[in-house]
Amino acid sequence: MSEELSEEQLQRMAEKLMAGYRPSSALPGLDAEGRRMAEKLLGRDNTEALQRRGRDGGxxxxxxxxxxxxxxxxxxxxxxxxxxxxxxxxNGRITNQKACGHNELLADIGRLRLEGQTVREFKIDNRSARPKADGQRKTFVERYGSFKIEGR
Structure with a gap:
């Protein structure tokens, strides 16, 4: 029962096995570094779509x-x-987020606007993120009214 197969038979068997094979991704053999590079060039959504393309064949x-x-x-x-x-x-997904102080934020906003990027303030509860000083004083006066500190 120890029949040896010829090279031609092995080649035909391999072709039959691989006839219906499609790679699971259109980016086969892409390591983590290559994927990061593709994400920088194409964007995250396009890279994921390209990987799915290999499965769909579209x-x-x-x-x-x-x-x-x-x-x-x-x-x-x-x-x-x-x-x-x-x-x-x-594309609607938060990709990078960082916490920073006020001065660092102003520097980052200036740099991004010089690059031509869209930068906008996200307001929480329809209020400005930084309340104005006179607004703070007004609420203090409304809360405590007028009062005098009497000496001893």
Whole structure:
């Protein structure tokens, strides 16, 4: 029963096995670094669509990548001061987010606007993230009314 197969028979068997084979991805053999590079060039959504294309066998139609930046103030509560959050939003998904101080935020916003990026403030509860000083004083006066400190 130990029959040896010829090279031609082995080749035909391999062709029969591989006849219906489709790679699971249109990007076969792509390592983590290659995937990151593809995401930078094509965007995350287009890279995922290209990987799915290999399974479906359909035509790849890249979508334009829309990138915007949003920033907002997060109150730290009674224990700490609040921080600013700056997020990069690519096709509706937050891809990068970082916490920063006020001066660092202003520097980042200036740099991004010089690059031509869209930067907008995200307002929470229809209020500005930074209340105005006179508004704070007015609420204090409304709350406590007028009072005098009498000497001893």
């Amino acid at each position: 035509r790849f139609r890249p979508k334009p990548v829309t990138v915007a930046y949003e920033y907002w103030f997060v109150d730290g509560g009674s224990h700490s001061m609040g921080r600013w959050q700056l997020a990069r939003i690519e």
